[in-house]
Amino acid sequence: MAELDPKAMYKLSYGLFVLTTKLGDKVNGCITNTGIQVTSSPNRIAFAVNKANLTHDMLLESGVFNLSVISESAPFSLFERFGFQSGRDVDKFSGFEAYALDSVGVPYILEGTNSYISGAVYQTVDLGSHTLFICDVLGSYSLSSSPSATYSYYQSNIKPKPSSFAVGDSVGSLEKTSRTVWRCTVCGYEWEGEELPDDFVCPWCKHPKSDFEKIVS
Numbered sequence: 001m002a003e004l005d006p007k008a009m010y011k012l013s014y015g016l017f018v019l020t021t022k023l024g025d026k027v028n029g030c031i032t033n034t035g036i037q038v039t040s041s042p043n044r045i046a047f048a049v050n051k052a053n054l055t056h057d058m059l060l061e062s063g064v065f066n067l068s069v070i071s072e073s074a075p076f077s078l079f080e081r082f083g084f085q086s087g088r089d090v091d092k093f094s095g096f097e098a099y100a101l102d103s104v105g106v107p108y109i110l111e112g113t114n115s116y117i118s119g120a121v122y123q124t125v126d127l128g129s130h131t132l133f134i135c136d137v138l139g140s141y142s143l144s145s146s147p148s149a150t151y152s153y154y155q156s157n158i159k160p161k162p163s164s165f166a167v168g169d170s171v172g173s174l175e176k177t178s179r180t181v182w183r184c185t186v187c188g189y190e191w192e193g194e195e196l197p198d199d200f201v202c203p204w205c206k207h208p209k210s211d212f213e214k215i216v217s
């Protein structure tokens with residue numbers, strides 16, 4: 001039988017992006033770590049978007065996008081604004097000034113990014129929980145020389161450090177615990193209880209149980 005070590009999946013490296021779109025008068029976007037260039041001639045990129053995201057539905061209908069490449073200078077607030085809340089509940093661009101609109105009115109992000117890629121959806125693939133959008137690149141623009149943030153850079157340097165210890169950390173004496181919390185290693189969402197249900201999905205960033213760590217305090 002094939003071996004499945006979930007830690008091997010963590011070794012894949014990812015970039016981080018703000019994926020934005022516009023439908024009618026509404027602009028919206030979400031954080032994604034799944035942007036890749038898939039072909040160079042024609043120039044195409046692809047990203048997978050969770051069907052629960054408003055950005056997903058808007059993108060399916062509008063067919064136009066911008067992918068702003070997040071850099072190491074990005075503040076955590078950029079992730080909070082675009083990754084921890086849905087455009088179904090809030091206007092993510094309200095009170096936010098660090099963006100501009102491209103020629104078709106899709107926003108791109110000016111703060112904590114180093115470039116953006118604009119284009120149109122070429123093809124979609126239904127992946128169950130997500131849709132894979134394969135897109136034609138119609139424009140690409142540099143904004144700064146700050147290095148691109150990897151997902152692992154985000155985990156180590158941008159995401160605030162946990163206030164408690166993760167189970168398994170070498171912290172000496174943790175025999176007595178009064179509270180068990182499961183923390184999403186992607187966005188920091190906390191769920192209190194002894195055992196996280198197998199089908200649990202983070203309500204903020206939609207990542208599965210395997211992305212949670214057990215915290216005792």
Ligand SMILES: Cc1cc2nc3c(=O)[nH]c(=O)nc-3n(C[C@H](O)[C@H](O)[C@H](O)COP(=O)(O)O)c2cc1C
Pocket residue numbers: 028029030031032033034048049050051052053054055056079082083084085086087088154186187204205206
């Ligand atoms: C670091 C990070 C990475 C994420 N990666 C993805 C991703 O690859 N695909 C995805 O669909 N959502 C991803 N998300 C979750 C969405 O950004 C999040 O669910 C967002 O609130 C959706 O907003 P919307 O409903 O306005 O589209 C990520 C969130 C964070 C914080």
